[in-house]
Amino acid sequence: MPTAQTTKASLESLEAQLQTLLKPAQAAEAEAAHTAQAAQAAQAAQAYLQETLNLEEAEAALVIAKMQAGETFLEGLIAASPDAARFLLARQARQGAAQYSSPLEWDRITSLLQMKQLRSCVIQFLFFLLVLVFTVPAASLLLTQQKALNRWLEKNNPFAYARVLTSIEGNTPGLARLEDPRTIALDAQGYVYVADHDDNRIFRFDQQGSLLTRWTLELDSSMAENAIKSMTVDGAGRVYVVTDLVLITYDGQSGKEIERTSINEPGKATPMQFNDIHLTQQGALAVVYGGENIALLDSDRKPLLAVAAGISSLTQEVELDAHITDDASGSLYLLGAINNTVVKYSPDGRFLQRFGDEGTGAGQFRSALALAIAPDGRIFVSDFIGVSIFTPEGKFINQFEIPAGVAYSMAFDADGHLWVISSENRILELKIK
Numbered sequence: 001m002p003t004a005q006t007t008k009a010s011l012e013s014l015e016a017q018l019q020t021l022l023k024p025a026q027a028a029e030a031e032a033a034h035t036a037q038a039a040q041a042a043q044a045a046q047a048y049l050q051e052t053l054n055l056e057e058a059e060a061a062l063v064i065a066k067m068q069a070g071e072t073f074l075e076g077l078i079a080a081s082p083d084a085a086r087f088l089l090a091r092q093a094r095q096g097a098a099q100y101s102s103p104l105e106w107d108r109i110t111s112l113l114q115m116k117q118l119r120s121c122v123i124q125f126l127f128f129l130l131v132l133v134f135t136v137p138a139a140s141l142l143l144t145q146q147k148a149l150n151r152w153l154e155k156n157n158p159f160a161y162a163r164v165l166t167s168i169e170g171n172t173p174g175l176a177r178l179e180d181p182r183t184i185a186l187d188a189q190g191y192v193y194v195a196d197h198d199d200n201r202i203f204r205f206d207q208q209g210s211l212l213t214r215w216t217l218e219l220d221s222s223m224a225e226n227a228i229k230s231m232t233v234d235g236a237g238r239v240y241v242v243t244d245l246v247l248i249t250y251d252g253q254s255g256k257e258i259e260r261t262s263i264n265e266p267g268k269a270t271p272m273q274f275n276d277i278h279l280t281q282q283g284a285l286a287v288v289y290g291g292e293n294i295a296l297l298d299s300d301r302k303p304l305l306a307v308a309a310g311i312s313s314l315t316q317e318v319e320l321d322a323h324i325t326d327d328a329s330g331s332l333y334l335l336g337a338i339n340n341t342v343v344k345y346s347p348d349g350r351f352l353q354r355f356g357d358e359g360t361g362a363g364q365f366r367s368a369l370a371l372a373i374a375p376d377g378r379i380f381v382s383d384f385i386g387v388s389i390f391t392p393e394g395k396f397i398n399q400f401e402i403p404a405g406v407a408y409s410m411a412f413d414a415d416g417h418l419w420v421i422s423s424e425n426r427i428l429e430l431k432i433k
Contacts, residue, residue: 154403161400162387162430165417168192168209170425178203181421183228184409185279187252188235192419194427195231195241202231202239204252207413207429215255219243230276232285240285242274247287247301263287266295266306280326291320294332294345307349311336314343314354327373327392335381340365342381342394355394360385363396372410372418374432380418382407387420389432402428 154164170178180198187193191212192205204213219226231241237252249259262271272289280286284304285297294307311319311334321337330347340358345351356365365383372380377392386401387410405423412418418430 150403161398161433162402162418164403164428165431166207166209166427166429168205168427170427178425181425181427182408183231184411184419184421184427185231185233185239186411186413186419187233187237188414189237190413191237191252192427193231193233193239193252194421195228197228200228202241202250202255204255205427209427213253213255215250217241217243217248218257229274230278232277232279234279234283240277240279242277242287244273245271247274247277261301263295263297263301263303265289265293266303275321276323278324278326280330280332281328282326282330286324286326286332288322288324288334291318292322292334292336294324294334294349305349307332307345310334310343310345311339311341314351315339315341323370325371325373327377328375333371333373333379335368335371337368340368340383342371342379342390344394353394355390356381356388362399363388363390369406369408370410372412374412374418375414375416380410382410382420400432402430404428 154160154167157163170181178194178196180196181194181203182197183195185193190207192207194203194205195201196203200217200219202213202215202217203211205211217228227243229242229244231239233239233252238258239250239252241248241250245262247259247261247263248257250257264270265272272287272295274287274289275291276288278286280296285301287295287297288310289295292309292311294305294310295303296305298304309319311317311322315336317339319336319338323335323337324332325335326332331352332345332347332349334343334345335341336343341354341356343351343354356363356368358364358366360366365381365385365388367384369382369384371382374380378397379390379392379394381388381390382402384406386399387407388399389397391397402420402422404426407420408423409421410418413429416432418432420428420430422428
C-alpha cells in the first residue's frame with residue numbers, strides 16, 4: 001500500500017512529466033522522446049490508479065497521463081474528466097502557483113466546466129423528453145392491453161375456481177358511476193340492485209349490466225335518516241332500505257317511495273337502530289339492530305321473533321356489526337364482523353352451532369365482511385383475504401379470491417351464480433366450481 005509520501009512523490013513526478021509533454025517539440029528527436037514519455041506516464045498512472053486508495057488523486061494522475069502532444073491542457077483535462085479538472089484546479093490554487101500553462105485563466109476554466117455541465121444537463125433532459133414521448137403512449141397502450149387481457153382471462157380461464165360471467169364497471173363515467181357500492185341484492189326476475197352508500201343512491205341493472213333505473217334517497221341530516229345501512233329486495237321487486245332508524249320501501253322499477261317507518265325494539269318504546277336487513281326465503285324481513293340483535297318482521301312490520309345478543313352471548317366479546325342471511329330450511333345465520341365468527345340459529349331462534357374465528361388459516365376470517373347461502377346449502381363468507389366456503393354443517397371446504405379486490409357484499413341468483421360487489425367498484429357475476 002503506497003504511503004502518503006509515495007503518493008505525493010508519484011503525483012509530483014507525473015506532473016513534472018506533464019510539463020515536459022506540454023513543451024512543443026523542437027525537433028524529430030524531441031517529438032519521439034515526448035511521445036515515449038507520454039506512454040511511460042500513462043503506464044505509471046494506470047498502475048497508480050490500481051494501487052492507490054485515493055481515487056480522486058488517482059483519477060487526476062490518469063488525466064495527466066492522458067495529455068497528448070499538441071493538446072492544450074485545458075481541453076484535454078476537461079474532455080477527460082471534469083471532476084479531475086476541479087481537483088487539479090483546487091490543488092493548484094492552494095499551491096499558489098500557475099505552473100501549467102500561462103494563458104489559462106482559472107475563471108475561464110470554471111466557465112468551461114459549467115458549460116460542459118450545462119450541455120450534459122440539456123442532453124439528458126432532451127433524452128428524457130424523447131423517452132417520455134415514446135414510452136408514455138406505449139405504457140398506456142400496454143396497460144390498456146393488459147387490462148383487456150385480464151378481463152379475458154377472468155372469463156375464459158378454465159382453471160379458475162370462480163370464473164367471471166358478467167362484469168359491471170362501477171368506475172365508468174355516466175349514469176352508472178358508483179362511488180361506494182356496499183350492498184347487492186337480486187329479485188325473482190334476476191334484476192340486480194346495488195346500494196351506493198356514499199351518496200345514498202340505488203341502481204337497478206339487468207343481468208347484462210345495462211342500467212335500468214337509478215334513484216337517490218331523500219334523507220334529512222338527522223341521525224334517523226343520514227345514510228344507507230343495508231338493502232334487500234323481494235320477489236315482486238320491492239326494495240327495502242334501512243338507514244340508522246328508518247325502514248323505507250320503494251318500487252324497484254320506478255324508484256318511487258312506498259312506505260317509510262321506524263320500528264320499536266320488542267317490548268320497548270325505543271326505535272330499532274338498524275345494521276342489516278335481509279329477505280328470507282320464506283318471505284319475511286329479517287333485520288339486525290343494535291349491532292347483533294335479530295328480529296323477524298311480519299307484513300305489518302311487527303317482530304315475530306327476536307334473538308338478543310346473537311354473537312356476544314356466545315363469544316363474550318362486544319359485537320357492533322353483524323350481518324344476517326338464511327337457508328332453505330329457514331335457519332338464520334349471523335356473521336359477526338368484529339368477532340369473525342358465524343352463528344346459526346333455528347327458525348324459532350334456538351342456537352344450533354357456531355364456526356369460524358379470527359385468523360388466516362383454513363376456516364378462519366380476517367375482518368369478515370359478508371355472507372351468503374348458495375342454493376345447494378353451501379355457506380360463503382368473505383373477508384380481506386378472500387371468500388371461504390363451508391358445508392351447511394360449518395365444515396371448511398375451500399377458499400378463493402375474487403378477481404377484483406375483496407367482496408363487500410354477496411348474493412346468489414336462481415342459477416346458483418354468485419354476485420359480488422368488489423372493493424374495486426366492480427359488480428361481478430361468478431360461476432363457482
